[in-house]
Amino acid sequence: MDIKTIGVEDWLNVWEKSATYDIAQSTIASMTMGEILQLDGQAGATFYDRLNQEKMNYGWIEGSPEFKAEVAKLYRTEIDPDCILQTNGTTGANLMALMQLVEPGDHVIAEYPTYQPLYEIPRTLGAEVEYWHLREENGWNPSIDELKELVRPDTKLICINNASNPLGAVLDRETLEQIVEIAQSVGAYVLSDEVYLPLENTENFWSMADLYDRAVVTNSISKTYSVPGARIGWTVSNRELADKFRVYRDYTMICCGEFNDALATYILQNREAVLERNREIVFRNMGLFGGFCGRDSGIGPAQRAKTTIWN
Known part of the structure; x- marks a missing residue:
């Protein structure tokens, strides 16, 4: 496999x-x-009451029932536990989904710029990848009209990142529903990487899992929930796709382990406390950044107006 270096990871x-x-x-x-x-x-x-009762064996292969129950609470619709699969972070979730969905010759549309694996993995797998651009003049949001021009009868997959990495734009429900309508028109899947849950207006955030049966939603406790060290993520999809993903998991990861599962479950059980902590950090830092921009930083009013803090 000839795959490009992820520039940001290489630097980090x-x-x-x-x-x-x-x-x-x-x-x-x-x-x-x-x-x-x-x-x-x-x-x-x-946390320890549960952990002390567990043997440190392989653990639940695709995530414990307690973990799946907490993940299901993140969505508005009722999610079948069998449609939730635990993964090695969102990175592992995206890889699993793309390896199963994309074949040589497929047509894939990916937001750009975005997290590099969302377009480089399909390209490496032999897909024809076209960029759906996020543009400054559109508030760093993608244009639905552009998506209509890009989509083809043979489009297999549309990849989005909500909120956007690296630009921070959050797609509202109306935009997501328009994406669903376009995807439905050609029978395309939508892969929605939702690892960056917005901290502002969180209650108004909509997951693609609540809007489209052919969606694959990926997420983890690494970003908004501040525990990347656990390396726990997940996919939410329909049952047909989940069964396909299970086969891939058996070849690549088996499970995430008892300790990590227990830790991730505990974090999600206490997610409101985590979000309260993180809002305090982010909103304080937004104030500090605003003060910095107002001094001799070289950042003018136009740049300040365009700045979006999404995590």
Whole structure:
């Protein structure tokens, strides 16, 4: 397989641990285990009560029932537990979905710029990939008219990232429904990477899982939930796709392990406390950034107006 280097990862692999100040993290201030154990108000007793009963064997192959129940609560519609599969972060979720969905010669449309694997993996698999551009003059949102021009009768997959990495744009329900209508017209799947849950107006955020049966939604506890060290993500899809993904999982990961499953379940059980903590961090930093922009930073009013903080 001839696949391109992910530029940002290549750079981070060199500098991430040696930098004096790291202001480029994609995670909101990763929590220490000490912080994590304070989330339940019982010094982590609810976490250890479960963990102390578990043998450190392989664990639940596709995620424990408790984990799946917490993931299902993130969506508006009722999600069948069999349609939720635990993965090695969102990276593993995206890889699993793309490896199963994309074949040589397929036509794939991908938002651009976006997380590089969402277009490079399909290209490496032999697909014809066309970019659906996020444009500054459109507030860094994609144009539905452009998508209508890109889509073809043989379009297999549309890849989106909501909220956008790296631009931060959040697709509202109306836009998502328009994407669904276009995808339905040609029978295309939609892969929606939703790892960056917005902290502003979170209650108005809609998942593609709630809008389209042929959607594959990927997510994890790495970004908005501040625990990338657990390496736990998931896919939500229809049952037919989930069964296909199960085959791929057996070849690549087996399971994520007892400890990581228990930790991810605990984080999701206490997600409101995590979100409250992270909103305080992000909104405080937005104020600091605004002050910086108002001084001799070289960032003018036009640039400040375009700045979006989404994680």
